[in-house]
Amino acid sequence: SSDVCSSDLRKKKGELGEKLNTDEAIAKEMGITVSKFNRMLRMSEATKDVCSKVDDGTLALSIASALSFLKPKNQDMAVRLSDLGYRLSTERVDNLKRVEKAGRLPTVWKAHPRQW
Numbered sequence: 383s384s385d386v387c388s389s390d391l392r393k394k395k396g397e398l399g400e401k402l403n404t405d406e407a408i409a410k411e412m413g414i415t416v417s418k419f420n421r422m423l424r425m426s427e428a429t430k431d432v433c434s435k436v437d438d439g440t441l442a443l444s445i446a447s448a449l450s451f452l453k454p455k456n457q458d459m460a461v462r463l464s465d466l467g468y469r470l471s472t473e474r475v476d477n478l479k480r481v482e483k484a485g486r487l488p489t490v491w492k493a494h495p496r497q498w
Contacts, residue, residue: 421447429454431461441470448475452482 409419421443425433428450435441441464449457449470460478464470481487 418443424450427451429457429461431458435461435464440464445470445472445475448472448479451479456482456487 405419406416409416424447432446432449436446
């Protein structure tokens with residue numbers, strides 16, 4: 383299993399940047415899709431807890447990438463809920479992002495964690 387949160391991916395992008403100027407070319411070089419490459423890059427914004435879950439195979443990269451758009455404390459709260467058996471999905475994480483943006487997430491965590 384590769385460590386998707388390490389700086390190696392960004393370093394590789396920088397090294398290849400002179401030869402391959404697009405994400406598409408870098409993804410091709412790595413043998414992955416552009417969307418997976420971009421999700422992997424996005425992991426630099428994920429918390430250590432989110433990265434650990436991806437690395438140990440208990441959290442899908444697509445969901446972790448979506449979580450990385452949340453504030454760190456909210457990423458970690460979502461991971462804690464998943465540890466308690468709550469199933470995270472990209473749809474649920476998108477709902478979290480909307481609620482967070484509206485400034486209502488702390489209230490939702492306390493009152494209705496299953497409604498988002």
